[in-house]
Amino acid sequence: AQKITQTQPGMFVQEKEAVTLDCTYDTSDPSYGLFWYKQPSSGEMIFLIYQGSYDQQNATEGRYSLNFQKARKSANLVISASQLGDSAMYFCAMREGLGGSNYKLTFGKGTLLTVNP
Amino acid sequence: DAGVIQSPRHEVTEMGQEVTLRCKPISGHDYLFWYRQTMMRGLELLIYFNNNVPIDDSGMPEDRFSAKMPNASFSTLKIQPSEPRDSAVYFCASSPPGQPPPYGYTFGSGTRLTVV
Numbered sequence: 079a080q081k082i083t084q085t086q087p088g089m090f091v092q093e094k095e096a097v098t099l100d101c102t103y104d105t106s107d108p109s110y111g112l113f114w115y116k117q118p119s120s121g122e123m124i125f126l127i128y129q130g131s132y133d134q135q136n137a138t139e140g141r142y143s144l145n146f147q148k149a150r151k152s153a154n155l156v157i158s159a160s161q162l163g164d165s166a167m168y169f170c171a172m173r174e175g176l177g178g179s180n181y182k183l184t185f186g187k188g189t190l191l192t193v194n195p
Numbered sequence: 196d197a198g199v200i201q202s203p204r205h206e207v208t209e210m211g212q213e214v215t216l217r218c219k220p221i222s223g224h225d226y227l228f229w230y231r232q233t234m235m236r237g238l239e240l241l242i243y244f245n246n247n248v249p250i251d252d253s254g255m256p257e258d259r260f261s262a263k264m265p266n267a268s269f270s271t272l273k274i275q276p277s278e279p280r281d282s283a284v285y286f287c288a289s290s291p292p293g294q295p296p297p298y299g300y301t302f303g304s305g306t307r308l309t310v311v
Contacts, residue, residue: 113300123286123302169238181226181290182251183300185238 082186101170199303220289
Protein backbone atom coordinates (compact mmCIF):
# COMPACT_ATOMS: atom_id res chain seq x y z
CA ALA A 79 0.00 0.00 0.00
CA GLN A 80 1.16 3.49 -0.77
CA LYS A 81 2.09 5.49 2.28
CA ILE A 82 1.27 8.85 0.70
CA THR A 83 -1.53 9.26 -1.81
CA GLN A 84 -2.17 12.40 -3.80
CA THR A 85 -5.24 11.70 -5.91
CA GLN A 86 -5.16 14.85 -8.02
CA PRO A 87 -2.58 14.64 -10.81
CA GLY A 88 -3.50 18.17 -11.87
CA MET A 89 -5.51 21.08 -10.53
CA PHE A 90 -6.53 24.42 -11.98
CA VAL A 91 -7.43 27.53 -10.02
CA GLN A 92 -8.19 31.12 -10.88
CA GLU A 93 -5.84 33.74 -9.61
CA LYS A 94 -6.86 35.10 -6.19
CA GLU A 95 -9.02 32.09 -5.40
CA ALA A 96 -8.25 29.43 -2.79
CA VAL A 97 -7.35 25.88 -3.71
CA THR A 98 -7.06 22.64 -1.74
CA LEU A 99 -4.59 19.94 -2.65
CA ASP A 100 -5.40 16.54 -1.25
CA CYS A 101 -3.08 14.20 0.61
CA THR A 102 -3.90 11.03 2.49
CA TYR A 103 -1.38 8.93 4.32
CA ASP A 104 -1.05 5.48 5.75
CA THR A 105 0.88 4.69 8.90
CA SER A 106 0.45 2.73 12.08
CA ASP A 107 3.07 4.80 13.85
CA PRO A 108 1.52 7.23 16.37
CA SER A 109 4.38 9.70 15.93
CA TYR A 110 4.88 11.12 12.48
CA GLY A 111 5.33 14.35 10.61
CA LEU A 112 3.75 15.56 7.41
CA PHE A 113 5.42 17.95 5.00
CA TRP A 114 4.43 19.82 1.89
CA TYR A 115 6.97 20.84 -0.72
CA LYS A 116 6.64 22.97 -3.83
CA GLN A 117 8.61 22.20 -6.97
CA PRO A 118 8.44 24.94 -9.59
CA SER A 119 9.46 24.34 -13.17
CA SER A 120 13.03 25.29 -12.26
CA GLY A 121 13.20 22.04 -10.33
CA GLU A 122 14.19 22.93 -6.79
CA MET A 123 12.26 21.53 -3.83
CA ILE A 124 10.92 24.26 -1.57
CA PHE A 125 9.61 23.47 1.90
CA LEU A 126 6.17 24.99 2.55
CA ILE A 127 4.62 23.69 5.76
CA TYR A 128 4.89 20.99 8.42
CA GLN A 129 2.40 19.25 10.70
CA GLY A 130 3.35 16.91 13.52
CA SER A 131 0.97 14.13 14.48
CA TYR A 132 0.69 15.45 18.03
CA ASP A 133 0.20 19.07 17.06
CA GLN A 134 -3.12 20.31 18.35
CA GLN A 135 -3.50 23.14 15.90
CA ASN A 136 -3.48 23.02 12.15
CA ALA A 137 -0.25 24.45 10.78
CA THR A 138 -0.27 27.76 8.95
CA GLU A 139 2.48 29.59 7.09
CA GLY A 140 1.37 32.77 5.40
CA ARG A 141 -1.01 31.83 2.58
CA TYR A 142 -0.47 28.14 3.24
CA SER A 143 -2.45 26.15 5.76
CA LEU A 144 -2.70 22.47 6.41
CA ASN A 145 -6.10 20.92 7.01
CA PHE A 146 -5.07 18.05 9.26
CA GLN A 147 -7.74 15.43 9.89
CA LYS A 148 -6.02 12.75 11.90
CA ALA A 149 -8.89 10.28 12.07
CA ARG A 150 -9.23 10.41 8.31
CA LYS A 151 -5.45 10.35 7.84
CA SER A 152 -5.58 13.35 5.61
CA ALA A 153 -3.33 16.39 5.44
CA ASN A 154 -4.64 18.65 2.73
CA LEU A 155 -2.79 21.80 1.72
CA VAL A 156 -4.86 24.94 1.36
CA ILE A 157 -3.43 27.84 -0.61
CA SER A 158 -5.38 31.04 -0.18
CA ALA A 159 -5.42 33.91 -2.64
CA SER A 160 -3.60 31.99 -5.37
CA GLN A 161 -0.92 33.79 -7.34
CA LEU A 162 0.51 33.04 -10.75
CA GLY A 163 3.77 32.13 -9.05
CA ASP A 164 2.02 29.31 -7.22
CA SER A 165 1.90 27.31 -10.45
CA ALA A 166 4.11 24.32 -9.66
CA MET A 167 4.17 20.68 -8.64
CA TYR A 168 3.24 20.11 -5.00
CA PHE A 169 4.38 17.11 -3.02
CA CYS A 170 3.09 15.74 0.25
CA ALA A 171 5.61 13.76 2.31
CA MET A 172 5.72 11.90 5.60
CA ARG A 173 8.32 10.95 8.13
CA GLU A 174 7.37 8.15 10.51
CA GLY A 175 8.84 7.44 13.92
CA LEU A 176 9.58 11.00 14.97
CA GLY A 177 10.90 9.85 18.31
CA GLY A 178 13.35 7.42 16.81
CA SER A 179 16.15 7.31 14.33
CA ASN A 180 14.16 7.12 11.12
CA TYR A 181 14.78 10.24 9.11
CA LYS A 182 13.39 8.95 5.84
CA LEU A 183 10.86 11.10 3.98
CA THR A 184 8.33 9.26 1.84
CA PHE A 185 6.78 11.34 -0.93
CA GLY A 186 3.51 11.22 -2.81
CA LYS A 187 3.38 11.38 -6.61
CA GLY A 188 2.56 15.07 -6.58
CA THR A 189 -0.14 17.40 -7.88
CA LEU A 190 0.52 19.86 -10.69
CA LEU A 191 -1.19 23.14 -9.87
CA THR A 192 -1.86 25.68 -12.59
CA VAL A 193 -3.01 29.15 -11.64
CA ASN A 194 -4.91 30.91 -14.40
CA PRO A 195 -4.95 34.70 -14.73
CA ASP B 196 24.09 30.17 4.44
CA ALA B 197 24.64 28.86 0.92
CA GLY B 198 22.23 25.97 1.27
CA VAL B 199 22.83 22.49 -0.04
CA ILE B 200 25.11 22.65 -3.05
CA GLN B 201 25.00 20.03 -5.77
CA SER B 202 27.18 19.68 -8.80
CA PRO B 203 26.93 19.44 -11.67
CA ARG B 204 23.47 20.86 -12.39
CA HIS B 205 23.27 18.90 -15.62
CA GLU B 206 25.15 15.84 -16.77
CA VAL B 207 24.91 14.08 -20.09
CA THR B 208 26.88 10.90 -20.47
CA GLU B 209 27.04 7.87 -22.67
CA MET B 210 25.84 4.50 -21.57
CA GLY B 211 28.58 2.57 -19.84
CA GLN B 212 30.41 5.60 -18.53
CA GLU B 213 30.99 6.35 -14.87
CA VAL B 214 29.06 9.27 -13.43
CA THR B 215 29.79 11.03 -10.15
CA LEU B 216 27.35 13.41 -8.54
CA ARG B 217 28.48 15.66 -5.73
CA CYS B 218 26.85 17.26 -2.74
CA LYS B 219 27.90 19.70 -0.05
CA PRO B 220 25.40 19.77 2.85
CA ILE B 221 24.64 22.74 5.04
CA SER B 222 27.26 23.17 7.72
CA GLY B 223 26.12 21.63 10.98
CA HIS B 224 23.64 19.29 9.33
CA ASP B 225 24.73 15.79 10.15
CA TYR B 226 22.09 13.97 8.14
CA LEU B 227 22.49 13.73 4.39
CA PHE B 228 20.04 12.16 1.95
CA TRP B 229 20.20 11.21 -1.71
CA TYR B 230 16.87 11.11 -3.57
CA ARG B 231 16.08 10.27 -7.17
CA GLN B 232 13.14 11.71 -9.07
CA THR B 233 11.66 10.15 -12.19
CA MET B 234 8.31 10.52 -13.86
CA MET B 235 7.50 6.86 -13.33
CA ARG B 236 8.55 6.43 -9.72
CA GLY B 237 8.40 9.93 -8.31
CA LEU B 238 10.81 10.83 -5.52
CA GLU B 239 12.62 7.89 -4.01
CA LEU B 240 15.12 7.82 -1.19
CA LEU B 241 18.30 6.08 -2.30
CA ILE B 242 20.46 6.32 0.79
CA TYR B 243 21.03 8.47 3.83
CA PHE B 244 23.94 9.14 6.14
CA ASN B 245 24.25 10.24 9.73
CA ASN B 246 27.59 11.62 10.84
CA ASN B 247 29.11 10.35 7.59
CA VAL B 248 27.94 6.78 8.22
CA PRO B 249 25.40 5.18 5.85
CA ILE B 250 22.25 4.39 7.83
CA ASP B 251 19.81 3.12 5.24
CA ASP B 252 20.84 2.15 1.72
CA SER B 253 17.84 -0.03 0.98
CA GLY B 254 16.79 2.30 -1.80
CA MET B 255 19.99 1.95 -3.80
CA PRO B 256 18.78 0.22 -6.96
CA GLU B 257 21.69 -2.09 -7.59
CA ASP B 258 25.41 -2.60 -7.29
CA ARG B 259 26.07 -0.07 -10.01
CA PHE B 260 25.20 2.63 -7.50
CA SER B 261 27.47 3.59 -4.65
CA ALA B 262 27.53 6.54 -2.26
CA LYS B 263 30.18 7.83 0.05
CA MET B 264 30.53 10.55 2.62
CA PRO B 265 34.22 10.92 3.40
CA ASN B 266 33.65 13.93 5.64
CA ALA B 267 30.89 16.10 7.05
CA SER B 268 30.98 18.53 4.17
CA PHE B 269 31.01 16.29 1.12
CA SER B 270 29.19 13.33 -0.36
CA THR B 271 29.25 11.59 -3.72
CA LEU B 272 26.85 9.34 -5.55
CA LYS B 273 28.51 7.25 -8.21
CA ILE B 274 26.96 5.21 -10.98
CA GLN B 275 29.23 2.76 -12.77
CA PRO B 276 28.42 1.75 -15.44
CA SER B 277 25.58 4.12 -16.23
CA GLU B 278 22.51 3.01 -18.17
CA PRO B 279 19.74 5.00 -19.91
CA ARG B 280 17.26 4.01 -17.20
CA ASP B 281 19.39 5.92 -14.69
CA SER B 282 18.31 9.16 -16.34
CA ALA B 283 16.62 11.19 -13.61
CA VAL B 284 17.01 14.18 -11.36
CA TYR B 285 19.12 13.36 -8.33
CA PHE B 286 18.56 15.46 -5.23
CA CYS B 287 20.73 15.78 -2.19
CA ALA B 288 19.17 17.02 1.05
CA SER B 289 20.50 17.64 4.53
CA SER B 290 18.97 17.90 7.99
CA PRO B 291 20.25 19.01 11.38
CA PRO B 292 20.44 16.59 14.32
CA GLY B 293 17.63 15.89 16.76
CA GLN B 294 13.99 16.35 15.98
CA PRO B 295 13.85 18.00 12.60
CA PRO B 296 12.22 21.39 12.58
CA PRO B 297 10.01 21.94 9.58
CA TYR B 298 12.90 23.50 7.80
CA GLY B 299 15.16 20.62 8.66
CA TYR B 300 15.04 18.98 5.28
CA THR B 301 16.78 21.34 2.89
CA PHE B 302 17.15 20.17 -0.67
CA GLY B 303 19.78 21.08 -3.17
CA SER B 304 18.86 22.20 -6.67
CA GLY B 305 19.34 18.74 -8.07
CA THR B 306 21.46 17.19 -10.80
CA ARG B 307 19.65 16.31 -14.00
CA LEU B 308 21.34 13.20 -15.38
CA THR B 309 20.79 12.05 -18.93
CA VAL B 310 22.36 8.80 -20.07
CA VAL B 311 22.30 8.33 -23.84
